Amino acid sequence: MELTSISPFELVESLFEGVVVHSATTEIIYANPRALNILRLTENQVLNKDAYDPQWHFVSTKGNRLAFEDYPVSIVIRTKQSISNVEVGVCDSSSSDITWVLCNASPKFNQDGTIKFIIVSFIDITSTKVAVPFESIVANANDIIVITKADADDPQIVYVNHAFTKLTGYEPDEAIGKTPHFLQGTDTDKDTRSRIRDALRNDHDVREIIVNYSKTGVPYWLDMNIFPLKNSLGQIIYFAAVERDVTNEVTKVEKLTHLASQDPLTGLLNRRGFEQAVTNTFADGNFALHTLALIDIDHFKHINDTHGHDVGDIVLTQLANRLKKFFRDSDLICRYGGEEFIVLMQKTDINYNVGKFEQFRTAIEETSFSINKQLNLSITVSLGLTQIPISDIRLESHIKHADIALYQAKHGGRNRIQVYEV
Incomplete structure (x- = not known):
């Protein structure tokens, strides 16, 4: 088909660009299919309607409703000049959505210089626009x-x-x-x-x-x-x-949790923290032989009564420091209450650990606790030991066994170790 066989009307009808023709008084006398599609209107809805029909209105790039005199066709009628690449939003009564178009408009004149009609063309740029950046x-x-x-x-x-x-x-x-x-x-x-x-x-x-x-x-x-x-x-x-x-x-939560599980005087685990640590140990499937020792300072009440509780606190703190240095990082150490401490040696047999705890007992007996320039104290400790069998996680009963052994150690003369026997 030769180009000359295609009518201008067919070309306009097939354009991707929207085309609307207004009379000199703004009535719409023609709209091509693309224009109707962009404006979401039918031919019956637009033909013979003027630009100021309440079915639609225009908004600026800032979203403000345009006055009639600022409509593209109104500007062309007023100035009798073409406008190019004017960006406006079109709103109609069928939807709250705004269709954004890039608009061009040109007047066509009669021989006497009056406007015969205005051709408005536009492309949809909605996809490149958003209401909020x-x-x-x-x-x-x-x-x-x-x-x-x-x-x-x-x-x-x-x-x-x-x-x-x-x-x-x-x-x-x-x-x-x-x-x-x-x-x-x-x-x-x-x-x-x-x-x-x-x-x-x-x-x-x-x-x-x-x-x-x-x-x-x-x-x-x-x-x-x-x-x-x-x-x-x-x-x-x-x-x-x-x-x-x-x-x-x-x-903050971790600090609060740590404080809730820590003895404020010695920095060791308190009873609650120790019980949670043991629970975590067993929850990880750490089912093995463990040794639990309950350690008590001999005649601690005499220290408090003779030298005062401040001195007693220093003794507790220094003993806690020695416990931390003597035992492994993997061992759990707790101030269980008063002058009692607990050590849980993980994954070790009690037959081996008796010797380890004996070394600790001897080291404490031979240590001088420096309180101040005028006062040095010597103390001894008694220990009750028990074996935690594989898969037996009843912590309360094991502490009770260690306590029985500790009682026997104290009544057997103190400054000694006693192993719980079933």
Whole structure:
């Protein structure tokens, strides 16, 4: 088909650009199919209606409703000049949505110089416009925002905001293309990671508190809310994580928890902390032979009565320090109450540990406790030992057995060790 065989009308009808023709008094005398589609109107709804019909109105780029005299067609009628690339929003009664268009308008004149009609053409730029500048908001939000590809097993980072860089020390080009796993470390909980992965595999939202590490290796805690992002077809294309730094809050809780489980005088575990530590030990499947020792300072009441409780506190503190130096880091040491201490030696047989505790008893007997320049004290301790059999986690009964053995040691002359016998 030759180009000359195509009528101008057919060309206008097939344009991707919307075209509307107004009379000199703004009535619409023609609208091509693309214009009707962009404006979400039918031909019957627009023909012979003027530009000021209440079915529709225009808004500025700031969202303010335009006055009639500021409509593109009104400007052309008033100035008798063309306008180019004017950006306006079109609203109609069928929807609250705004259709944003880039508009051009030109007058066509009669021989006497009066306007015969106005041709308005426009293209839809709604996809490039948003009512609120979300990208700017996200970029400058105080919360950390990370967006990854929608792959639960390999969620590569495609975007991070300024708050991410401020907290982690990683610039965007150092993070984009990697998975968030690169921020994790030895103390990042495996169960938490697993729950996150399972939720994302099932396209579910998930919220967790997790520890990550900055570029310099400093740990920080995040309250992390992760959710899928969908496209217009309902397909999940990204995962978005909105994260809040809760390091201070977690640190406060940890400090309070530590204080609740710590003896304020000696810094050792208190009874509550010891019981929780033992529970954790057995919860980890640590079923093995353990030795539990109950240690009591001989004649401690005499020290308090003779020298005062301040001196007694110094003796307790110095004995606690010697316990910490003498036993292993893996052993649990507790001030059980008053002048009584407990030591749980893990994964060791009592036959071996009797000798170890005997060394400790002898060391205390031979130690001079320096109270001040004028006062040095010597003390002795009595010990009751019991074996914790494999898989027997009844802590209360084992402490009772050690207490029986301690009672026997004291009544047998003090400054000695007694092993509980069934």
